[in-house]
Amino acid sequence: MSWLLDPLRADFVLRALLGGALVAVICGIVGTWVVIRGMAFLGEAIGHGMLPGVALATVVGAPVLVGAAVSAAIMSGAIGLLQRRGRLSYDTSIGLLFVGMLSLGVIIVSHSRSFATDATAMLFGDVLAVDDGDIVVLAGALVVTIAVAVSFHRAFVATAFDRRIARTLGLRPQAAHVALVGLVTLAVVASYQAVGSLLVVGLLLAPAVAARPWTTRIAATMALASAVGVLAVATGLVVSWNAGTAAGASIACAAILFAGLSGVLRGALDSVRRRPHGTQLGGTDRLPAVEPAGTTHQRAVAPSAVSR
Template sequence: MIDFFLDAFGSQITRRALLGGLLAATMTSLIGTWVVIRGLAFFGDAMAHGVLPGIALAVVWGFNLTLGAAASAIVMVLGINLVHRTTKLSDDTGIGLLFVGMLALGVVIISRQNSFAGDLNGFLFGDVLGVRRGELVLGTIALVITVVGVVVGHRPFLALSIDADKAATLGLRPGFAHIAMLILLSLTVVASFRVVGTLLVFGFLVAPPATAVLLVRRVPVAMVVAVVFGWLAVVLGLAVSYHADTAASATVAGVAVGQFFVVLAATELLGFMQGHRRRNNSGHPDDAATSAAAV
């Protein structure tokens, strides 16, 4: 079993992929915990796809892909808030409109290039085995900002998740907390897309935190557990990808989602067994009483 992992991470390429994946998993698990708790999964999905036009323009105009993704993320956040403030439509409607519009625009821009198929696959599915030093540095900086953000913002984020009106009464500025959370989410997507792709970053945002929430209730503990599940998905996914010769990023994301269903099945089975045991225990006194009455 040890050789299974030693062989997989024996080269510098796979070790760099491991480090990049661990950075991405840590960031997405931390902010993803709030995404799951607040029910922002649809926004996370939209944000993961919404950065595509900026990436496409970066390719066409020849500037940094990360800057392009960041510009698109800003447009997404501003656009969603504009729809929310100027119309009576729900947030989901605004997110859905921008989600489809930005994704379509990105595909149209990329389709104008001769390398359409290769570029699109790379942007959507990532290339964890092609992680470079600059992306590791960016990931480290983004991780530090994310950790500081979730620590400093823990109290207002928690109050916002429970009751926005009560958060306002307590002077925790829920509107500002919401924007701060969206900015952290955007930062995570922008810093992670080069590793796992815009399509699969969503799996990292949701799967490890959702798995953690099945097991624990306290937010800080859920974040730690989510990070552990994210790391496990990266290590196991990359090792399986190496030996099975499958797409690395997709394999990692698949393992992350698979963990959720394994834990879900285990918790359901455990709950059934505990309920069955309680019913049996509660039945013993009644059986004894019935026997005594019969005598």
């Protein structure tokens, strides 16, 4: 058991575990909605859209997390502005800004000569460098995430089903969409130090994907996704300690493996239970299958789920 207990004797590993666990809960809550609404591309775009802010903050000596937050907020606002004022579709706006912000970040990095090691941390994170101040910030981000998710829950559900119904019920679908984009931005920024801009989508999506086959309610999916995320953080840190691998990449890889294992186990269990009865396990109350962004995600949640 020394391979499991030895990492926990190091203070910096314990801080990384606590910080990573906070990030995992944030991503479990937000990632559930990202999967339901098919917003994975938005999460990836915001993740890479942080690069210019991170690079500039590093150059001027400002807090990196502040630069990431400002850059991600600009990215989110620009996407909404292009969609409302321009004639571009949502995914086209995201694609253009994604490439533009990523290119700007690379230009800043290539122009500076001080990124010999910082570029790796930007892309893959440095969860082992989490300190007490970072933990306080992450705890605050978690509180904000829970507050927004609870306040807009009915609006999120109704908007996912049909914007017209949400509008009829007085749930302000446009405000709900802005709030959801804000949550995605917050989750991506919070995950930055743990897994970096390149792997952030893995921690945002994989735990929610792993949880969905086993739950029928959104709140249960969030709780199980958070648990899977925490387990991925712990597994990644243990593997990193014993195998000498990058901690952020190990965490993201563990999350992806858990998602794959969950799908295999669910499929095997359904096959076994289907044979004697000739019917498929589950019912109409199960959360819907993943649909690409821009498709018929309005059918994602039944109207009765609005009150859940």
